[in-house]
Amino acid sequence: MHIRRKAKTENATTEKQETTSTRRRGASQWAVGWRRFKRNKAGLAGLFIVLFYVFIALTSQWLAPYPPRSFLSLVQGENGEPPSWKHPFGTSKAGLDIFSEVLHGARGDLYVGVGATIVTVIIGLAIGAIAGYLRGGSGDFILMITQVFYTIPLLPLILLFARVFMILVAQGFGLTLILLLLGFFGWPTISFVVRGEILRIRELDFVKASQALGASRWRVIFRHIVPNTLTPVIITATLLIAGNILTEVVISFLGFGDANTSTWGITIQEGITYMRTEWWTPVFPGLATLFAVLGFNLLGDGLSDALNPRLRD
Amino acid sequence: MEPLLDVKRLKTYFFTEAGVVKAVDGVDFQVGKDETVGLVGESGSGKTVASFSVMRIVPQPGRILAGTVMFEGEDLLAKSEEEMRKIRGAKIAMTFQDPTTSLNPLYTIGSQLAEVIREHQKELSKEQALEQVMKLLELVRISEPELRVKAYPHELSGGMKQRIAIARALASGPSLLFADEPTTNLDVTVQAQVLNLLKELRQKEKMSLVMITHDMGIVAEVTQRVQVLYAGMVAEVAETRSLFKKPNHPYTEALLQAVPRIDQRKDLKVIPGNIPNLINPPSGCRFHPRCPYAKDVCKQKVPPLEVTDDGHLAACHFWGELSLMGA
Helix, strand or coil, rough: HHHHHHHHHHHHHHHHHHHHCCCCCCHHHHHHHHHHHHHHHHHCCCHHHHHHHHHHHHHHHHCCCCCCCHHHHCCCCCCCCCCCCCCCCCCCCCCCCCHHHHHHHHHHHHHHHHHHHHHHHHHHHHHHHHHHHHHCCHHHHHHHHHHHHHCCCCCHHHHHHHHHHHHHHCCCCCCHHHHHHHHHHHHHHHHHHHHHHHHCCCCHHHHHHHHHCCCCCCHHHHHHHHHHHHHHHHHHHHHHHHHHHHHHHHHHHHHHHCCCCCCCHHHHHHCCCCCCCCCCCHHHHHHHHHHHHHHHHHHHHHHHHHHHHHCCC | CCCCCEEEEEEEEEEECEEEEEEEEEEEEEEECCCCCEEECCCCCCCCHHHHHHHCCCCEEEEEEEEEEECEEEEHHHCHHHHHHHEEEECCEEEECCCEEEEEEECCHHHHHHHHHHHHHHHHHHHHHHHHHHHEEEEECCCHHHCCCCCHHHHHHHHHHHHHHHHHCCCCHHHHHHHHCCCCCHHHHHHHHHHHHHHHHHHCCCCCEEECCCHHHHHHCCEEEEEEEEECCEEEEEEHHHHHHHCHHHHHHHHHCCCCCCCCCCCCCCCCCCCCCCCCCCCCCCCCCHHHCCHHHHHHHHCCCECCCCEEEEECCCCCCCCCCCC
């Protein structure tokens, strides 16, 4: 392992010597990261899976043979049938075309997974940055609140809120409701990461130097400190998308989701009763969930390997 | 002649949870025009905190409690934060110890130098700033500046980074530069380059230089005057030559004896013990627990800073009686 590593670095130095005379532009951290990422097969696989899902989610309304939550096959007398050419993933007892539902589900679940993560990152960045920048009592207080939020068992709480609000909100907004709930309760993870990074970075010499050379407080925070925390935030956020997708599936599976929108969880929930006789109804959306979570996790790990300063030579 | 910088009775304490750390406890020091002064002491002696105090960038939970910092005839401690910001970088600048972290990894060299230039000369266009960046890079002898300007810090060597950090400190032509251990993290060969560069720049740019260091070799090499700090207080101030020839404070003697010499086959003398805990510093003279010449009076009375027969300033009760060894 050690020998291999050494050989690699030697390689890198000769490469560097060659390029300094010929190359024009310096390589930013992102460029260096991408160069490392390209060599990581698992990470690339994750990236392709994620891109594939994004493509499906964006085009599902044209790709899917049936509209979302359409029980048409019941009318056509084709409900409860195993996979066939007409219905590649079969149809459910109630008449859903599972192939269409899996495609539409990608749209719903990516919407929740990515959307909730964006909400989480915005809240987590703001709170983590404040907690990291304020010293003493007020910073500790914010940290304490973050820890309290982190300790609360999320699932029952979200289920409770989902049930209460699902009755109140207008139909069709159920998925957005779950998105917001996941976002509002998920921020501590990001907040911890940001706070820790800020505590580390603010002690580095370049922060002190920019202060000593006349930079204003805002410039120090927003040009020098915060951008340096983004790498771990991006990594954590990618892994968080996987977690949020999984949680959405769990919520829907438990029957607290929005029955008017296609998601993998809803389809699994509706099909699980007939698992013995109609295995295709829960299995295909289950596999879709599995690969989505796998894809985002592989991508997150790949990003972590490529961008993590600890491992950089 | 009035000194460029005149610090008097400066006190900077850190209010930590464990107690009040008296990091700088009544320090006086002067820097003349075009002078190179060495600020010497072990880690924790207060040399860095003293320079941070002059620039008013003492990190939390530190506070400047007392003293005056007269710079070009004005008291910096009485200035507002906004006024201070115009002085930092423009008139007083600083370089830092660790070249690996003293540049922001996210931006190119050019962008980081231009940032400092435009902070103090807002009327400059981007092109004009870039022109100045190139001049600065040439000033600190960076080869192929048109290439380096677009490079990121991780693509440069430690010595190069340190020279760029020096260029950044010089961006607005300061009249006083604090160099905090500028060579500590560099290879020996590169150390000499950086030292010569600093020496040369000080003359060319007509500024005063304060070398913060614990390396007596560097002190001998570049400084004209030395200020020895121990545990947040001044131990001795003297012309460099005179100090090396005949120190007047036992701590200075110990520092000089702790420098390895190749021409004398002797065991290296180390200073016993550590720098004291500055929450509860020793009574009397703070050096007495480690001082080979300590007597009872050293435990009770803080020695005043007195002018000695050699023309030094020394804070020792027995400067008149001891005959100490130089280097």
